[in-house]
Amino acid sequence: MYEQRVETVMRNLGQRGLSRLLVCDPRSIQYLTGVYVEPGERFLGLVLAPDAAPTLVLNALFSAPADAACDVRSFTDTDDPLSLVAELVDTQEPLGCDKNLPARFLLPLMERGAAARFVLASDAVDDARAHKDEAERAAMRAASATNDAAMGRFRELVHEGITEAEVAGQLEGIYRELGAQGHSFAPIVSFGANAADPHHEPDGTRLAPGDVVLFDVGCRQNEYCADMTRTFVFGEPTPKQREVHDTVRRANEAARALVRPGARFCDIDRAARQVIEDAGYGPYFTHRLGHQIGLDVHEPGDVSATHDAPVEPGMCFSIEPGIYLPGEFGVRIEDLVLVTEDGCEVLNSYPREIDTVG
Incomplete structure (x- = not known):
């Protein structure tokens, strides 16, 4: 079920000229992986990229079930989660971004050049969820x-x-x-x-x-x-x-x-x-x-x-x-x-x- 949903989102991304997406909306992450977390002020993001399993960047305070339909990269409160995101995306490719990605995380990603450009692309998930x-x-x-x-x-x-x-x-x-x-x-x-x-x-x-x-x-x-x-x-x-x-x-x-x-x-x-x-x-x-x-x-x-x-x-x-x-x-x-x-x-x-x- 989750694999099919991810495939739909990736197909939607391709129609928009994109191949990578950073999903931050908790319900969209639940829709794509089965994992639901309300992170509060902490970072939460799911990276979708070609030829790779969906990867959830998740604070160690929270846990994902063993059967979650994603890989998990954990970080602590003293770590920099954006460095994990940067490792998972391609600086030569544009990155689709979630409409719910807070500016306190988006702007530092932009400043460090984590992707060639940043594109609002949460409609790729919204269309699938519809x-x-x-x-x-x-x-x-x-x-x-x-x-x-x-x-x-x-x-x-x-x-x-x-x-x-x-x-x-x-x-x-x-x-x-x-x-x-x-x-x-x-x-x-x-x-x-x-x-x-x-x-x-x-x-x-x-x-x-x-x-x-x-x-x-x-x-x-x-x-x-x-x-x-x-x-x-x-x-x-x-x-x-x-x-x-x-x-x-x-x-x-x-x-x-x-x-x-x-x-x-x-x-x-x-x-x-x-x-x-x-x-x-x-x-x-x-x-x-x-x-x-x-x-x-x-x-x-x-x-x-x-x-x-x-x-x-x-x-x-x-x-x-x-x-x-x-x-x-x-x-x-x-x-x-x-x-x-x-x-x-x-x-x-x-x-x-x-x-x-x-």
Whole structure:
């Protein structure tokens, strides 16, 4: 599996006129080797070069499993890890660099002339990660199934007077009971007018009758991320709440219906946005329609008006239209879709119709 992934990245590099790459993003290193390390301020790098095994330059504080799909070059806190990198690359060849390579390491490498030139080339890995293999697809399905199950539990936490922060504080325990490792991102729990802020952080706001209740939540399971949003109402929905919720649901459906190989990301975004504009709420849909997802909850490649590339089999991304009315309420409905050979598989099955809680 890892060997095939490295071969794909090396092929992508070749198409960019490069033969060597320094990967520093921990999740990309995990994707290529099976080794996951969060190095903090210490150097971490994987060198890919032709006719050589991937070589991980790793601080001795950390360890790689015996079956890691790479060679390991260890260094201590008093060693210079960049000298190891310099030994592994060719001063006569350009070096592809990771977008996450910190300047405190990149600039010294440049100053010592470790390569002929330095080229931003992490898209060679990003493109490979965007096309999920069968093992990854299974992991994404499992994480989303857990997220569906968790949403049913989360809504039961809601009652009059409870705060957003009190609800948010109980979510991780439920995820762990269901077999997940924890959150894939900090959960968003929004009541009432707070739901008009798409990235609201849960606070001491107490739930009151008539409030909308928005959950934007995701778990990490077997290292892969889930992400889903549902919006409920505490009590009987008002006609306006019903109208807005129905508009967002139809926008979600219109976008999902368009997802298949060859459809452009920008056209998928347009399908959802058109529904919201036709209902008169266009100015209140204030963000892109979605993002790609996998080992990271947000991966390169968004679903937006400016991304005109076609979707391809194996890609997995969110569809999350929303309407946000400042001072009133907001509604977002988000699902993950996996592009298949002839269409798409929707990874979330939790109901999208308006529903009450409490």
